[in-house]
Amino acid sequence: MIAIWNQPWFALAVTIAVGLPVLLVILTEVLAFLVRRGHPAAKPVRLLRNLVLPVGALLGLLSLANHQNVEFTWVRVVATLFGFLVILLLLSSVNVVLFGNPEEGSWRERLPSIFIDLARLGLILVGLALLFSWVWDADIGGLITALGVTSIVIGLALQTAVGSIISGLLLLFEQPFKLGDWLDTGKVVGRVVGVNWRAVHIDTGNGIQIVPNATLAGASFTNLSEAPGSFMATSTVKFSTDDPPHQVIDLMQKVASGLPMRTPGESIEASYAGAATYSISIPVSGPAAEAGASALFLAWLWYAARREGLALDGDTTDPIAEPERLAEALAYVTTVLRLGPGDFSWMTERCRLERYGHGEMVLPARRIPDAFRLVLDGHVQLSVPTLVGPVNVERLERGDVFGLLSLSRELEQTAATAEGTITVMRIPADVVDRLIVEHPALARAMGQSIEARQKSVALALASTLGIEGAAGSL
Structure with missing residues (x-):
C-alpha cells in the first residue's frame, strides 16, 4: 500500500490547502493598504483575491478529481472561467501601469476612455477566442472571417457617421480645446458648452450652434481662450x-x-x-x-x-453745457454752501458741469483732488480700497460735496464712483479759496465736513475689517 504522501495529488492538495488561506490573508492586508491610499492597484488586487485565486484553486482540485471519474466537462468549464478571469486581471494590471497615475498634460491623460474600453474589449475577444480554441478545441477561423466581413459591410454603410465619431475621438484625444473655451471657426464664434463623439456644441449668444467634429477636424479654427497673454x-x-x-x-x-x-x-x-x-x-x-x-x-x-x-x-x-443750465446750477451751489446774497457771476467762467456714466470713477483714491465737486443729480458712492476689496463709506446724493481735501492739497482716502448717470458741479480749488476769503464761515463748515468724513471712513473700516481704534487713528 502506497503512503498517502507519496500519492501524485498530495503535494498539490497540500499546497492549495495551506497556500490559499495564507495568500488570501496577505492579499487582504495589501488590499486594505491600497484602499487607504486610494491607489488604483486596489482593483486588480481585489480581483485576484476574490475570484482568480479561488477559481484557480477549484480548477486544481477538479483536475485532481478528474482522475476519480468526475465528468471532464466541468474541468473545461472551470478552466474557461479561470482563463477569462486571468485575462481580466492582466488587462486591469496593464491599465493600472499605463493609466493609473498619468502625468498632467501627457498623452495618457488625454486619451479618451472610449479608446481604452474598445482596446480592452478587443483584447478580451481575442483572449476568449484563443481560450476556447485551447480548452474546447474550437475552430475560430470561420468566426473571425464572418466578423471581418460583417465589420467591412457595416463600415461601408456607416462610413459618414463613423467618420464623425472617429473625428470626435481624435479631437478628444488631441484636446485642442476644452469646455468653456471660446472658438472662432470662421463661421461661428462662441463658447464651447458640450463635446461628444459626433459634434461640438458652441454657444454663440443667439443659440447653440452644432458643429460636426468632421468639420472641425477638416478645417482650421482658432481657440481664442489659448491666446498668449491676455x-x-x-x-x-x-x-x-x-x-x-x-x-x-x-x-x-x-x-x-x-x-x-x-x-x-x-x-x-x-x-x-x-x-x-x-x-x-x-x-x-x-x-x-x-x-x-x-x-x-x-x-x-x-x-x-x-x-x-x-x-x-x-x-x-451736450445739453448740460448750455449757459442756462450752468447759471441754474450755480444758484443752487451758492444756496447749499450758504454763501448768502452777492455777485457770483465770476464763477461762471471757472466752474463747469460734468456728467459721468454708471460705474465711472469720478475721483480716484489716494490722490490729491483737482477740484471740489457737488452732486446735482444722481448718487455717488464713496469707498475705501483695501486688500480685501472696497469698503463702502457713504452714499452721496443731491447737495453733497466730495473732494474736500483739495482745499488742503492732501491725499484723498476715498474713491468716488458714479451710481447711474450723475451730474456734478466742478469747482476748482482756487475758486473755493476766494469764496473762503469772502465768506470765512465757509472754511469752518468745510473743516467740520472734512472731520465728519474722516470719522465715517474710520467707522466703516472698523465695522467691516474689525480694526480696533481706527476712528481714533484717522
Whole structure:
C-alpha cells in the first residue's frame, strides 16, 4: 500500500490547502493598504483575491478529481472561467501601469476612455477566442472571417457617421480645446458648452450652434481662450479731424484703464489710424468679457469726450453745457454752501458741469483732488480700497460735496464712483479759496465736513475689517 504522501495529488492538495488561506490573508492586508491610499492597484488586487485565486484553486482540485471519474466537462468549464478571469486581471494590471497615475498634460491623460474600453474589449475577444480554441478545441477561423466581413459591410454603410465619431475621438484625444473655451471657426464664434463623439456644441449668444467634429477636424479654427497673454477686446472709434490725436489717445487709455474687467498689469494699446479713426486694444480676462468691456468702454468714452470737449463721432453737443443750465446750477451751489446774497457771476467762467456714466470713477483714491465737486443729480458712492476689496463709506446724493481735501492739497482716502448717470458741479480749488476769503464761515463748515468724513471712513473700516481704534487713528 502506497503512503498517502507519496500519492501524485498530495503535494498539490497540500499546497492549495495551506497556500490559499495564507495568500488570501496577505492579499487582504495589501488590499486594505491600497484602499487607504486610494491607489488604483486596489482593483486588480481585489480581483485576484476574490475570484482568480479561488477559481484557480477549484480548477486544481477538479483536475485532481478528474482522475476519480468526475465528468471532464466541468474541468473545461472551470478552466474557461479561470482563463477569462486571468485575462481580466492582466488587462486591469496593464491599465493600472499605463493609466493609473498619468502625468498632467501627457498623452495618457488625454486619451479618451472610449479608446481604452474598445482596446480592452478587443483584447478580451481575442483572449476568449484563443481560450476556447485551447480548452474546447474550437475552430475560430470561420468566426473571425464572418466578423471581418460583417465589420467591412457595416463600415461601408456607416462610413459618414463613423467618420464623425472617429473625428470626435481624435479631437478628444488631441484636446485642442476644452469646455468653456471660446472658438472662432470662421463661421461661428462662441463658447464651447458640450463635446461628444459626433459634434461640438458652441454657444454663440443667439443659440447653440452644432458643429460636426468632421468639420472641425477638416478645417482650421482658432481657440481664442489659448491666446498668449491676455485676451484683447478691440474697439474702433472716430473723432473730429480738429481733435489733437495725442489728446484723444490719452483720453481713450484713461477711460479703458478704469474698466472693471481690464486685466491689471497689462498695457492698453491705442493708436491713430488716420482720417480721425482710432483703435484701442484692452486686455481682459477672456473672450467672455470682450463684449461687456467694449460696450462699457464706448459708453464711458461718450461721457469723457464731452467732459473734455472732444468730438466723438464728430459731435460735441451736450445739453448740460448750455449757459442756462450752468447759471441754474450755480444758484443752487451758492444756496447749499450758504454763501448768502452777492455777485457770483465770476464763477461762471471757472466752474463747469460734468456728467459721468454708471460705474465711472469720478475721483480716484489716494490722490490729491483737482477740484471740489457737488452732486446735482444722481448718487455717488464713496469707498475705501483695501486688500480685501472696497469698503463702502457713504452714499452721496443731491447737495453733497466730495473732494474736500483739495482745499488742503492732501491725499484723498476715498474713491468716488458714479451710481447711474450723475451730474456734478466742478469747482476748482482756487475758486473755493476766494469764496473762503469772502465768506470765512465757509472754511469752518468745510473743516467740520472734512472731520465728519474722516470719522465715517474710520467707522466703516472698523465695522467691516474689525480694526480696533481706527476712528481714533484717522
